[in-house]
Structures are given as structure tokens and as C-alpha cells.
Amino acid sequence: MSDAVGRSARRSHHGGGAAVRRFPIGGGVGNVLITRYIATLVAVIVSVDVPFLRDRFWEGLITNIGIVVPSAVVSLVRFHKR
Numbered sequence: 001m002s003d004a005v006g007r008s009a010r011r012s013h014h015g016g017g018a019a020v021r022r023f024p025i026g027g028g029v030g031n032v033l034i035t036r037y038i039a040t041l042v043a044v045i046v047s048v049d050v051p052f053l054r055d056r057f058w059e060g061l062i063t064n065i066g067i068v069v070p071s072a073v074v075s076l077v078r079f080h081k082r
Helices: 003-013 027-052 057-080
Strands: none
């Protein structure tokens, strides 16, 4: 079988030539965990800002930095090992 015929046969198996993106094993799970981690971080920041720091810009900014920096350190340590 020639190389061109083999490629077309493999493409037809996946829907007529549509590109199939393959992730390494566990690649999609890591993306989901990171997305959930960021969504949780945003929820924490909003839940602190809205009720407590609505009219205080500088205090809110410092508080947000105080939330984001430790969270970034934890995420770098946690997700870098994977």
C-alpha cells in the first residue's frame, strides 16, 4: 500500500479528512484541573471584593494581590510536578 493511500484510509476513519488532535495520556485532565483552579480563584476574589471591598480600590487591589500570589505559588508547585 502506498503512503498516500494509507494516509487517506486513516483520514476517512476519522470523518473524511478532518484533523484529529491527539493529546498525551492525561493531557486533557490537567487542562480541566487548571481551568477549575482558575475558576475557583476568580470566585474567591469576587466573593471577597463585592461584599467587603466595593468602594475601597487600594485595599481591594492589595487584597487581590494577597490572594493571587499565594495561589500562584501553590499552583506552580502543584502543577509543575505533573
